[in-house]
Amino acid sequence: METIDEGGLPQLKALDWQAVILANGDFPQTGRALQILRSTQTLICCDGAYRPLRAEGIEPLAVVGDGDSIDPKDRQRLGARFHLVAEQADNDLTKAVRYAQGIGLRRLLVLGATGKREDHTLGNISLLEDYARMGLQVGMLTDHGLFLHCRGNATFPALAGQQISVFNLTCTGMESSGLRFPLYTLRKWWQGTLNEATGSTFSVTADGDYLIYFVQGKKNRFH
């Protein structure tokens, strides 16, 4: 795999992903995301994302889904690369993740999981916790940043001034060092937003699950 541009997102390198999964949300727009899609050898695509992927001239290793969201001609073209998973208990992203796990891959980078319907965005982000419980390491790269699921104490690389948001899932105690606003035990999603790394690393002390969102680049004010 060629070297991926990690400028502005030093957390990406540590993921060392074995496969990339493209979900059905907004098709990635950043140069880095397109570079990742083009260069990965192991690209697994949710069926609704195959059309925009193909429009970029990129062919995945496999397409996974319930078949509802794919053009019958595309499905025929894919042949054995199309993997039908008819059950409706999981969404297409989880079906693709399970497929990856089934062929022995456990470090995954998900692209295209946000945008469009906000309920799907919320659902996909929250699935990171489930994937961690399945024994997988899954990062979610968007056009604006990177979500990682974390559990317990952890130290992360950062850029001084990089915007950081933390979302508590199951912690009853949270603290931090190296963040502009020290963490406390967050009760609401908004409470952990708009934070900032003060140096080249920061640490979280926590007794449960949480999500960290690393914004791409340094200070990038929006609100």
Added chain:
Amino acid sequence: METIDEGGLPQLKALDWQAVILANGDFPQTGRALQILRSTQTLICCDGAYRPLRAEGIEPLAVVGDGDSIDPKDRQRLGARFHLVAEQADNDLTKAVRYAQGIGLRRLLVLGATGKREDHTLGNISLLEDYARMGLQVGMLTDHGLFLHCRGNATFPALAGQQISVFNLTCTGMESSGLRFPLYTLRKWWQGTLNEATGSTFSVTADGDYLIYFVQGKKNRFH
């Protein structure tokens, strides 16, 4: 106010909003949202959203923010319509909501609160609970659907086949009637997604706070 197109989103009518707030996320794209922005007499705009609003030829009643996200020339042009709120404990959306509350408005419709950075999307959605505790009724209309904060038992209008997602905030008990998949006490964000109204109303029985996301229109598969 002219009649707003509520086709595909019958929950909008019940809001009976007194003012519209435009936040700094993706500028609304749907015809309905633009119609709302154009026709409202009481439009309050977060400062970062003033430029795209003005590009549409729409002038708000007031612009609220910390002044970091607005062109100095725009600020000068606004004159007394610009309301500087320098404190950094609240984001610009909350500053605009507090401004509305301060001038006696309590039923609000927020547009432009999602898109761009996902941490801001999560934060803004979660603020609906805080606004409810401030005694306000706030709906959040996106290009894809409508978020409402709810508490306790409630019955909602719907379209048969309309996609519905429910996000539990503080409930320790949840049930429903009129949804394809009966609610249970949801623990994770994804658990309440991909549901569907079976008829023209549905009801939720719950002992706490939750969010409902009404997808615009009937069956609109994405995953």
